Amino acid sequence: VYSVIKGIYIELDYKKILKGNKPE
Incomplete structure (x- = not known):
């Protein structure tokens, strides 16, 4: 269960x- 939560956070x-560092 912990690994699933960890995956969601990742x-x-x-x-x-991706939203913060958009190299355009």
Whole structure:
């Protein structure tokens, strides 16, 4: 269960990075 929650947090961080660091 803990690993699932950890994966969700990683996914959220990944999306945040994609939205925050858009090299255009």
